Amino acid sequence: MPADLAVIGLGSHGLPLAQAAVGAGVDTIGYDPDRARDLASGRLPGTGAEGALTAADVRRMLSGGFRPTADPRELGRVRTAVICAPAPAGPSGGVDLGPLAEAARALAARLRPHTTVILESPAGPGTTEEFLRPLLESGSGLTAGRDFHLAYSPGRTDPGNRTHGYAATPKVIGGLTPACTESAAAFYGRLTDKVVRARGPREAETVHVLETNYRHVNLALVNEMAVLCHDLGVDLWDVIRCAETKPYGFQAFRPGPGAGGHGLPLDPSCLPHADATPGNGLRMVSLARDINARMPQYVIQRATQLLNEHGKSARAARVLLLGVTYKPDVADQQGAPAQEIALRLTERGASVSYHDPYVPHWSPAGRPVPRADSLYEAAAEADLTILLQNHRTYDLQGLAVKAQLLLDTRGTTPAGAAHRL
Known part of the structure; x- marks a missing residue:
């Protein structure tokens, strides 16, 4: 037909x-x-x-x-x-x-x-x-x-x-x-x-390159700002809140545990087909890719520091990951940093579990991770809870009260209720 x-x-x-x-x-x-x-x-x-x-x-x-x-x-x-x-x-x-x-x-x-x-x-x-x-x-x-x-x-x-x-x-x-x-x-x-x-098609294709790289470069900037502001003792989310009141020349991006998503940062000088675009590459894109790729490791570093500060070690610690998709309120896991974070924590000897209302079963790199059935009970029992994706269904105020220790990588919990990235 x-x-x-x-x-x-x-x-x-x-x-x-x-x-x-x-x-x-x-x-x-x-x-x-x-x-x-x-x-x-x-x-x-x-x-x-x-x-x-x-x-x-x-x-x-x-x-x-x-x-x-x-x-x-x-x-x-x-x-x-x-x-x-x-x-x-x-x-x-x-x-x-x-x-x-x-x-x-x-x-x-x-x-x-x-x-x-x-x-x-x-x-x-x-x-x-x-x-x-x-x-x-x-x-x-x-x-x-x-x-x-x-x-x-x-x-x-x-x-x-x-x-x-x-x-x-x-x-x-x-x-x-x-x-x-x-x-x-x-x-x-x-x-x-x-x-x-x-x-023509090249111009349309380059629209995709510009739009995708724009996201990754700006995420890289704000992710670096997150690390810098933590070291300086500055509240980055308050900085962003104030900066986005500027009516021109600024668009707010917010940090997180990694970029994720389907749109890969793309340097046209490295195209995998003949007659690739000649000339200088996009060095900013390569740098942005490196910065965003380091964010999962930075989350592990912060998690380890928090556990140590509270007299615990990552080895044998019970860690609950909240939200393992790359975007809030969808099931899409493409490129989600949660996978690398779970694997790295497991390699350090932590006992990792997860909760995500959109993901009933989760096996990063083929390794099944147990799913928490009762969110609040799991948060209360875990030595550390890490919010990786802020799904709309999460009551962040309630989670902050129940969790022994909460690391918020999205800056969405009420001020003072959790440790922010």
Whole structure:
């Protein structure tokens, strides 16, 4: 049965796109060999990569006509195909384009003339033209820009954001040709209130680079400020509260135990495909990556100091971790610093448990961590409780009263109720 849209890759970018399309009345299939069976049964795969979507959301999508599939033959019967394959970190710290290549080959073998192909996977400048285009053309025998439309649009999904939903977030489009841009813009115009046309795919890809790096660089700055302010005995959260009253030239970022998330900091000079962008690299990005990567170790350092100050050792200490996702109020664990913190504490001999209302089972690096059933009892019994993610369901005032020792890495507990990062 033909469809208007195929979403290839049903993870943190693909599922929200499919949800928006179904809600707009677009006949949509979703291709993902790993997740299609669960989704077709109205279940979430349980990988934590679905962002803020729930099983109830998936069932509503199914009732609206959404058809998850693991059959690549379905890709040959659509008008528009949007590739949302994951782009995880590679061995060298860059982006692994393997999943994107698999998605491209599956589509290329069934690609028909006049189809509009849009890449939404995280990508650096040149990926659409130098990596994706050759795979599509060689696998289909068609020519991009002549036989089919090709464009890039950076994903801007923000899981759990109740203010900026899909329709309220402008979509940036950069096509291989003006006709490619207009075809992609016509598609997204059905889903969003505003479409912004970039000059081409490289400009659109670089929008993704700038937006992602902006977050990581500013997080790195405020994370360094957290360490400095602790050493100086300065209340950083009060500093931020005052600084954000400035009506221009400042945007508040807040520190935490690490960056996390799907958007990797990206230096375009290290792209994993031919003809990578030449010239100077982004040294600020490399430095930001290093600073943010050190934050889990800093949390361990602070935790150890707090235990020592209260006559306890990390070895054999009972440590409760609260919130192991990378964002509040979602189940997504992509890049969450909680995993490294749990492993490092275990290596130091601590007895680690966790609580998270969105994560029923947790096994960082394949090592199961016991889940606390009763939050307040677990906090009262633990030698140290570490708040890693401030889910809305947590009563931080109550936790501060119950916990023997509370380290707040998010600065959300009432002033004086806990030790802050």
